Amino acid sequence: DVKVTQSSRYLVKRTGEKVFLECVQDMDHENMFWYRQDPGLGLRLIYFSYDVKMKEKGDIPEGYSVSREKKERFSLILESASTNQTSMYLCASRSSAGSPLHFGNGTRLTVT
């Protein structure tokens, strides 16, 4: 069974801090994604990666960056956290285009 592990379940950070959210998958998946989930808005794509060292902007990349140095790990970085980045962050992976996504448990980030 595919396992997608997000390093933290809950995080509380202060405005202006640099925040790292880590995600690791154990199924050698090519594609990895970062979403944020907000009530009534569904899932919005922040960044995605189809291969190591490759990254593409999603629908809402502003204020975020990502890193994919190894195939199994995809990190989301908030360069300078702001209160409007308080949200649930979901990491997902899939084996190839068109395949279903496998999600981690999510990180609930609160920025105060």
Place this chain on the structure above:
Amino acid sequence: AQSVSQHNHHVILSEAASLELGCNYSYGGTVNLFWYVQYPGQHLQLLLKYFSGDPLVKGIKGFEAEFIKSKFSFNLRKPSVQWSDTAEYFCAVNARDSNYQLIWGAGTKLIIKP
């Protein structure tokens, strides 16, 4: 732009009632269709998917969905719900022409009263 519309944001039903959650999408080409479910405190997981073939697909826990191409719809159904079906349900669509990026509906929160 492609979009996915889920008609109801909140649905409350009693146990044993029948369920139908609507999902419509706006895209004219070949699509893959998904329903995901998020139980309280758990991660999002795949409920069922349609890629091709029989437009009536069956998923886990007694759920099914019907793809009606002419209506651009992929409604989720269950004949008799249980309290354990309380969850948030998301419809999602991807298309070959858009490099298989998933477009998500806003989600439907389903509450089943015991």
